[in-house]
Amino acid sequence: MVVYLDVLFAVNVLMDGASLLAAAALGGVRVRRIRWLTAAALGGGYAVLAAVLPTLAALPLRVLAGIGMCAAAFGGKPAFGRVCALYFVVAASFAGLAAALGAATGRKLLFGAGYYIAVPFRVLMLAAAAGYALSGILLRGDALHGPLRREVERLTVRFDGRKREVRLLHDTGNSLVEPVSGRPVLVLGREAACSLLDEEIKRVWTQKKDAAACLAALPSEATSRFGLLPYRAVGVESGLLLYFRPDSVQRADGTTLDCVCAIGPDGIGQGAYDGLIGV
Known part of the structure; x- marks a missing residue:
């Protein structure tokens, strides 16, 4: 030929x-x-x-x-x-x-x-x-939203000199807000959240794992950036999440999101995503 x-x-x-x-x-x-x-x-x-x-x-x-x-x-x-x-x-x-x-x-x-x-x-x-x-x-959008066929957004979270790109699932049931400022809350899986914390705070969290006890045991210079967030979920009458105020949270399009980040449970998303976002 x-x-x-x-x-x-x-x-x-x-x-x-x-x-x-x-x-x-x-x-x-x-x-x-x-x-x-x-x-x-x-x-x-x-x-x-x-x-x-x-x-x-x-x-x-x-x-x-x-x-x-x-x-x-x-x-x-x-x-x-x-x-x-x-x-x-x-x-x-x-x-x-x-x-x-x-x-x-x-x-x-x-x-x-x-x-x-x-x-x-x-x-x-x-x-x-x-x-x-x-x-x-x-098939447009199926791969964009991943195997769950739901909307997943990529954000870059910066805290105390550390940076982590996370994939968050949009969850309409997540209406959590910070009690003081009313800012929305990103619920990060424990592994993703701990990657943003320094060794001393991670050590305290590993030892305590109870949100209130962990906040009480944090170094005094760190407590101003942490707080407790009350929440309710299916199968849980009430509870507390430890949250922190990040330096910045940037969306993929370059815009910033004014929010706080809560430390959620282990295995959130089972590896398909790193946490939940309700905004």
Whole structure:
């Protein structure tokens, strides 16, 4: 089969661009046009190189090439790992759809490490449009909200010189507010909360684990930033949570949230998220 490298490049720019856009739609992230075009062009260039040097089409190198494209498009974003995984899912779906269409028409659509138009161009466009519709529109938001199919928000919490990025589930039942200021409360899992505390406070918390006793045992210089929060929950008539006032809480869009952070129970979210947010 005669392969024209310029056509090979153009087709793979189109398909890689569609795959990246679908992954971005699934992951709920925005990608700048220049970064998207650059990443798609890198994918087209890799397909050309793999056609000239077939050893470059080996699976490990194809995976590395995919990671490189994702880095060019989404590098630096907090959700990079998730969006990169989504790209591979979308790319595999596109390849499977293209192979099925090629088999149905009796022509070859895949070549080396990329796509090649061995079927009418309108069939290729149909494959790209159908794949994007299924992954980027019909399933839009499922991956954004994670396996729970609920809304999860990423926040960056800073306290006493420490920083932690947390994933919080929006819980409409969480209406807790700080008694003094009325500020909303983020309920952090114990592991996430303790990663923001210094060793002395963590030692006190480990020894006491009772909110009131822990507050009473804190160093005097720290007590001004901590407090007790009464709460009720299913199966619990009443109780107290230890909370602290963070230096800042920043949302993914750069805005700040004026709130306090309470230390919740162990295993909150079972690893799917780090805590609860009700705002």
